[in-house]
Amino acid sequence: MSAIQQVAGKLRAALGPARVITDRQELRTYECDGLAHYKVIPALVALPQDTGQVAAVVRACVDAGVPFVARGSGTGLSGGALPHADGVLIVTAQMRRIVEVAPGDERAVVEPGVINLQVTRAATPYGYYYAPDPSSQQICSIGGNVAENSGGAHCLKYGFTTNHVTGLEVVTPDGEVTRFGGRALDPPGYDLLGAFVGSEGTLGVATEVTVKLTKLPESVRTLLAAFHGTDQAGAATSAIIGAGVVPAAIEMMDALAIEAAEAAVACGYPAGAGAVLIVELDGPAAEVGAQFDEVTRLCEANGAFEIRIAADDAERALFWKGRKSAFAAVGQISPDYIVQDGVIPRTALPEVLRRIEELAAAHGVRVANVFHAGDGNLHPLVLFDDAVEGEAERAEAASGAIIDVCIEYGGSITGEHGVGADKARFMPRMFTDDDLDTMQLVRCAFDPDGLANPGKIFPTPRLCGERPGRHRGAMEHQGAEVF
Amino acid sequence: MSALDELARPAGDDDVVGGVPARLVAAPADTAEAAALIAAARELTVVIRGAATKIDWGVPPRSLDLIIDTRRLSGVVEHAAGDLITIVRAGTPLSGISLGSQVLALDGPAGATVGGTVAANTSGPRRLHYGSVRDLLIGITVVRPDGKVAKSGGRVVKNVAGYDLGKLYTGSYGTLGLITECVFRLHPRPRAAAYVRAQAPASDAARVREARAAPAAIEVDSASGELAVLLEGTPEGVRERSSALAKLIGGEVAEEPPPWWGVDPWPADGIGMKLSVPLSGVPSLVAGDDPVRGSAGTGVLYAAADGITQVERLRGLCTRLGGHAVVLTAPASSRDILDMWGPVPGLALMRRVKDQFDPARRFAPGRFVGGI
Numbered sequence: 038m039s040a041i042q043q044v045a046g047k048l049r050a051a052l053g054p055a056r057v058i059t060d061r062q063e064l065r066t067y068e069c070d071g072l073a074h075y076k077v078i079p080a081l082v083a084l085p086q087d088t089g090q091v092a093a094v095v096r097a098c099v100d101a102g103v104p105f106v107a108r109g110s111g112t113g114l115s116g117g118a119l120p121h122a123d124g125v126l127i128v129t130a131q132m133r134r135i136v137e138v139a140p141g142d143e144r145a146v147v148e149p150g151v152i153n154l155q156v157t158r159a160a161t162p163y164g165y166y167y168a169p170d171p172s173s174q175q176i177c178s179i180g181g182n183v184a185e186n187s188g189g190a191h192c193l194k195y196g197f198t199t200n201h202v203t204g205l206e207v208v209t210p211d212g213e214v215t216r217f218g219g220r221a222l223d224p225p226g227y228d229l230l231g232a233f234v235g236s237e238g239t240l241g242v243a244t245e246v247t248v249k250l251t252k253l254p255e256s257v258r259t260l261l262a263a264f265h266g267t268d269q270a271g272a273a274t275s276a277i278i279g280a281g282v283v284p285a286a287i288e289m290m291d292a293l294a295i296e297a298a299e300a301a302v303a304c305g306y307p308a309g310a311g312a313v314l315i316v317e318l319d320g321p322a323a324e325v326g327a328q329f330d331e332v333t334r335l336c337e338a339n340g341a342f343e344i345r346i347a348a349d350d351a352e353r354a355l356f357w358k359g360r361k362s363a364f365a366a367v368g369q370i371s372p373d374y375i376v377q378d379g380v381i382p383r384t385a386l387p388e389v390l391r392r393i394e395e396l397a398a399a400h401g402v403r404v405a406n407v408f409h410a411g412d413g414n415l416h417p418l419v420l421f422d423d424a425v426e427g428e429a430e431r432a433e434a435a436s437g438a439i440i441d442v443c444i445e446y447g448g449s450i451t452g453e454h455g456v457g458a459d460k461a462r463f464m465p466r467m468f469t470d471d472d473l474d475t476m477q478l479v480r481c482a483f484d485p486d487g488l489a490n491p492g493k494i495f496p497t498p499r500l501c502g503e504r505p506g507r508h509r510g511a512m513e514h515q516g517a518e519v520f
Numbered sequence: 521m522s523a524l525d526e527l528a529r530p531a532g533d534d535d536v537v538g539g540v541p542a543r544l545v546a547a548p549a550d551t552a553e554a555a556a557l558i559a560a561a562r563e564l565t566v567v568i569r570g571a572a573t574k575i576d577w578g579v580p581p582r583s584l585d586l587i588i589d590t591r592r593l594s595g596v597v598e599h600a601a602g603d604l605i606t607i608v609r610a611g612t613p614l615s616g617i618s619l620g621s622q623v624l625a626l627d628g629p630a631g632a633t634v635g636g637t638v639a640a641n642t643s644g645p646r647r648l649h650y651g652s653v654r655d656l657l658i659g660i661t662v663v664r665p666d667g668k669v670a671k672s673g674g675r676v677v678k679n680v681a682g683y684d685l686g687k688l689y690t691g692s693y694g695t696l697g698l699i700t701e702c703v704f705r706l707h708p709r710p711r712a713a714a715y716v717r718a719q720a721p722a723s724d725a726a727r728v729r730e731a732r733a734a735p736a737a738i739e740v741d742s743a744s745g746e747l748a749v750l751l752e753g754t755p756e757g758v759r760e761r762s763s764a765l766a767k768l769i770g771g772e773v774a775e776e777p778p779p780w781w782g783v784d785p786w787p788a789d790g791i792g793m794k795l796s797v798p799l800s801g802v803p804s805l806v807a808g809d810d811p812v813r814g815s816a817g818t819g820v821l822y823a824a825a826d827g828i829t830q831v832e833r834l835r836g837l838c839t840r841l842g843g844h845a846v847v848l849t850a851p852a853s854s855r856d857i858l859d860m861w862g863p864v865p866g867l868a869l870m871r872r873v874k875d876q877f878d879p880a881r882r883f884a885p886g887r888f889v890g891g892i
Contacts, residue, residue, distance in 0.1 A: 141726070141800035164730070186680045199684065200655050209869065216865050220798035221843035222820055223641065223652070223691070226864045226889040227873055231654055231687025235680050255732040275602060281621060281708030320734050324757035380676045384602035412678045413603070449679035456681055467681055468671070475662075475670035476683040482872035494682065 040101040041080040044125060047100075048083055051093040056131075058082040067126050070111040070118040071173075075458055079106070079120030084128050088206060088214055088244040094127050095242065096212030104488045107242045109149060109178030113185060114376055115457025117237045117493055124491075127242060129180045135159050136245065143250045144203065144220045149180025149243050153187075156248060165250035168195040171453070172361045183243045186235030188453035190286040190360070191317075193411035195251065197453070199234040204247030207233060210240070210484035220247060232479055237455050238490035240483040254319035257285075258329040259353045262314045262341040263307035267291050267406070270312035271386040273339035274410045277316065278383070280335060282328050287411035288315040288360050291390075294367070294405040294418065295359070301366030304359030307343040314341075314410065315356050363407040364418065371403070371420035373429070375436045378454040379443035383413035392442050393417055400435035402428070414452035415443070441466065456494045464496055474499055523556035524564075528586065535587050537567045538580025538887075539852045547589040551661055551669055551700040554593065558698065559667025561586055565882045566665075568694040570611055570633030574640050577849045578693050579860050582886035590635050593700055604706045605658065605675055610635030610699045622706040625650035627782065635699045641691030644782045645737035645750060648817035650707060653690045659703030660686040662696070665878040669700075677705045688873070694884040695892055696877045710736075710752035714762040717778055718771025720747040722806035725816035726799075731768055733761045738817035741780045742806045747771070747816065748778050785813045786824035791858070792849045793823045793834060801841030810834055819843065828857055835862050864889045 038046075048057045058064055059081050068076040080103075085091045098105045104124035111118055120126045132148035135155065139145065140163035145156055153174040156167040170189035171177055177187070183205070188197045195201075204218040217230035224230075233240050264270040270289050277284065290298065292311045298304050306313050316332050318325050336344055347353035359366075367374045381389050390406065397404040397419075405418040417439050421432035440450050440463055450456070450463045464473060473495060481501035483489070491498065527546040535542045544564075548554035558566075564585035569575055571591065590611035597607040599619055606624060608617060612634050617624055627644025628637040636642075638660075643652040650656065659673035662685070672685035689699055713736075718724070722740045724747055729738075737750040747769065751762050762773045786792035795812060797805055797819045805821065806812055810830060814821025825831045825847075835845040839862075847860040864870070867890045874881070874892045886892075 139798075139800070142798040143729075144798070186684075188678060188680075192678065196651070196655060197678070197680075199687075200651060215869065219842065221796040221838075222818055223643075223794070223796050224844060224865070225846050225861050226866060227692060227870045228654060228687045228690055229866055229869060229873070231684055231690070235684055252729060252732055254734075278604065279602065281711070283708065321732060321753075321757065321761055323760040324734070324753045327754050327756060380678050382600060382603040382605075382676060384600070409678070413676055414678045447674070448676050449674050449681050451681050452676075452678040453680055460681075464682065467674070471668045472670045472672060473682070475664060475668070476672060476685060478876040479683050479685070479688065479873060482869065482876045 040103050041123065043101045044097045044103050045081055047097040048094060052083060052085060052090050056084040056086070067108065067111070067120060067128065070108065070113045070116060072114050072116040072457070072459055075116040075119050077120045077122050079126040080123050082126045082128055084131050086131050088208065091127060091208045091242050091244050092212050092214050094125060095208050095210065098125055098488060099212050102486070104491050106490050107180070107184065107238045109181030110152070110176050112173045112177045113181060113455060113457065114378065115451065115455040115459045117185060117455050117457035119458045121491065129242070130178065132244065138163065139220070140165055140250065142220045144247055145250055146245060146247050147179050148245060149178060149183070151179050153177050153179060153182060160250045161253070164253050166253055167201065167248055168251045169198050169201055172364065179246050179248070180243050183234055183246055184236070184238045185453070185455040188414070190288055190409060193287060193409065194283050194285045199231060201249045202230065202234055202246060203249055205230055205233060205243050206245035207241045207243050210486070210489040218247070237457060237493050239480060239494055241489060256322040256325040257317065257319045257353070258325050259315065259317045259347040259356055260333060260336070261306065261345045261356045262316065262336040263310035263343040264312045264314070264341055266311040267390050268387050269340035270314045271390070271410065273314060273336045273341065274386070275384065276335040276339055277332055278411065280331060282332060284316050284332065284411060285319045286315065286317045289313070289408055289410040290360060290363060291406040293403060294363050294407045297366040297370045297405055298359035298363050300369035302358050302362045304355060306359055315360055360407070367405055367418045367420060371422070373421050373423045375419040375432055377415070377417045377419060377436050377439055378451050379415050379440050379448060380452040381413045381415065381443050381446045381448035383411070385446045386410065386413065389415070389442055389446060393439055396435050396438045396442070400431045402432050402435050404435065413448065458493055461492070461494055461496045464494065522560040523553065524560035527553070527557050531587065537569070537575055537584055537587065538855070540580050540584045542567070542584045542587045544585060545587045545589055547592045549592040551663065554588070554698055554700055555663045555667050555669045557588070558663050558665065562667070565885055567884050568639070568698055570636035571613060571631045573629040573632045574636055577640060578887040580855060580887070581884060588698060590633060597701065605677070605703060606706055607675065607701060607703050608634050609701055619706060621709050623709045624656070624704050625707055626653060626656060634702055638690055638699055638702060639692060639694050643820065645739050645815055647820070648738060648815055649736040654687050656704050657686040657690060657702055658705050660689055660699060661701040662689060663698040663700060665697050665883050673703065675703050693888045695874060695888045697883060712755040712758040713750060713752045714758050715774045715777050716749040716751065716762050716765045716769065716771045717774050718747050718769045719745050720769045720771065721803065722747065722816050723803040724769045725802060727768060728765060731765060733765055735817065737815065739781060739814065740806050740816045741778070741813045743811045744778070744780060746778055748781060750777070780813060785811065785822055789851045791825040791831060791847060791851070791854060793825055793831065793845055794848050795821045795823060795834060795838050795843065795845045797838050797841040797843035801843060804841060805837060808837055828854065831858060861889045
């Protein structure tokens with residue numbers, strides 16, 4: 038009996054046959070996450086319903102020496118939930134219970150399959166919300182957010198998932214159930230919670246998540262400012278930050294991204310804009326009013342030719358609709374595209390945008406820019422037509438070159454999408470061998486056999502000290518079809 | 521001659537950690553020198569010392585050959601104001617970092633260094649608004665116990681490339697190696713600030729939160745029965761918000777904080793505790809028999825204890841409320857009988873982390889949880 042058959046037998050007994058998928062056609066549903074050009078059909082999909090079942094799956098994998106990959110909603114954009122061809126895909130989507138909303142503690146306790154936006158919906162009646170808001174918040178899961186340390190437009194002021202998770206229940210890669218933190222802050226000992234959030238499924242599977250709830254602000258003001266070009270919009274952003282204002286969000290879109298958004302959702306942004314900024318301020322009404330006037334003045338002073346101020350929630354939603362749909366919208370103006378995710382020091386924005394323009398021209402592709410301008414997190418969308426010979430390769434090259442520019446300016450290869458399968462090869466450009474080796478000391482402490490999501494984040498797995506000879510292949514996803 | 525021979529001097533009378541005298545002291549001047557020193561000191565047990573403001577925190581080391589003094593690892597490497605970040609060497613005193621119109625919102629005892637603040641994970645009243653070390657630290661450079669230099673994070677706030685080792689080193693008490701350089705996110709210095717002070721129960725903190733005034737801190741002090749709120753922002757905004765809050769909780773607006781604000785409640789040679797409970801538990805904690813002081817906005821408070829009975833009573837109360845309590849510092853006479861750290865969930869994994877980073881258990885041996 039093969040290892041996977043052993044696992045399948047155990048899991049049918051533990052989870053029930055309906056929660057164990059081995060049929061090739063059904064398995065195909067899970068062959069990729071949001072990064073659809075990497076595809077691997079897993080050997081088995083398990084659909085556990087509670088922590089005990091997740092632990093049973095992991096233990097069965099450990100006993101058989103079979104790798105496992107956790108997946109939430111499968112919206113990730115770095116191939117973090119790309120399955121392993123000989124492994125088990127643990128889908129947490131059926132664990133979607135909101136265990137408790139505790140406004141008195143400013144916490145909510147949820148299962149990993151709960152959708153991001155549902156946490157906010159559950160908390161709103163109590164005057165609270167869940168601050169991290171990735172653009173995919175209507176479909177992405179909290180478990181996935183924990184794995185990727187997801188951000189969103191409002192993390193400029195409020196921080197990322199890691200700043201909003203205070204407790205985790207985790208099934209570790211040896212199948213044990215353990216807890217890090219809880220509702221109270223600063224638990225004694227190492228901050229393993231901090232190490233776990235953003236570890237992309239390589240340190241175990243989160244089975245319950247305690248998140249901070251944030252008080253809904255008394256006042257929210259949003260403006261949309263249209264500029265002739267990105268230089269002016271960038272200068273306005275610098276002026277706002279320089280004035281000591283910390284907006285909840287500052288988002289920028291360039292002409293091509295605006296064109297795509299108009300084509301997709303008819304957001305009705307000012308005609309002829311070479312760039313738009315969406316600036317949102319929130320907080321006590323007594324502060325927001327004065328700061329909003331200052332932001333308006335700074336946009337005008339830096340060349341905004343039209344400023345619209347959202348009169349109500351509906352208008353605010355319309356401003357955001359164009360921005361939040363921008364990735365998918367690009368599909369309206371280009372048959373294929375690559376979503377890039379890089380970070381630069383915000384002050385380098387004008388120079389880096391020029392470099393991106395040059396790179397696009399040199400590679401013969403178009404690049405639409407959508408980004409979190411406040412914190413320098415760029416999302417260049419590299420447009421191409423796969424039907425044209427060589428264009429996919431040129432787009433891929435341009436996209437990679439953009440990441441090199443981010444590194445050159447002291448930035449990061451990923452601001453919120455994660456390293457996953459897609460960017461492991463870029464890690465050595467940002468980190469030394471010793472840096473990567475040190476990170477993997479943590480991996481070895483949690484997962485000495487390298488069974489948890491192998492092949493992600495690190496281009497070369499470390500041989501964990503006490504287990505010589507059990508070194509797994511360097512490129513675990515090399516069997517992936519890439520197209 | 522090895523870097524150890526070059527840099528180390530014989531220890532003096534003051535080179536003692538928790539009653540344990542060191543043999544040698546060395547003060548490297550940069551990361552490379554620190555790495556050479558640590559590589560050459562592979563046979564030695566090591567404790568790292570900054571300004572020694574918290575050197576009596578934690579359990580005394582099981583053994584101590586070498587104190588690594590970080591005070592020559594000093595200075596601001598860079599302050600990129602437009603990017604709202606600074607890069608600082610670990611031995612720099614917090615108070616010696618001047619950032620003009622920006623602030624690094626960290627708190628520690630007077631004179632504390634950046635490295636000590638990170639390693640002991642201290643925080644003050646403003647953590648409600650600004651977060652604590654783990655929220656502000658965006659990049660770190662360390663020397664591992666085997667002498668290898670490693671960094672994680674970077675100089676941009678938004679960054680999810682690789683594991684966040686900064687979080688692992690935050691509050692690690694020097695057990696995983698030497699922190700040499702830190703990158704922090706900064707905040708604009710508020711243009712105005714005011715305190716609202718009231719004789720009010722801790723349960724009024726919930727009313728303050730309901731008011732949506734975005735306070736920077738909400739502090740309580742059970743001995744004085746006071747609740748105090750810090751508001752920061754624009755001059756007009758602070759005026760308006762503070763007078764509304766004063767009305768709400770029946771207090772007065774003041775320019776200065778109350779005398780107990782941010783002050784550790786224990787005497788120099790007393791037992792000092794850090795208590796952490798879910799927010800709903802703060803009123804019971806404050807209403808108990810033991811005087812406590814701290815953040816009613818985050819549930820992190822402090823107490824002085826006069827002996828083991830009081831330590832256990834406070835720890836029991838915090839545990840029942842869903843939190844935990846640790847003894848930060850205790851006089852030499854009580855250390856042997858006190859359980860400084862209390863119960864530690866996840867300890868088995870923590871030991872495995874320690875084993876990976878410091879298999880010979882030479883760095884701060886025994887000072888941390890579970891004898892790590």
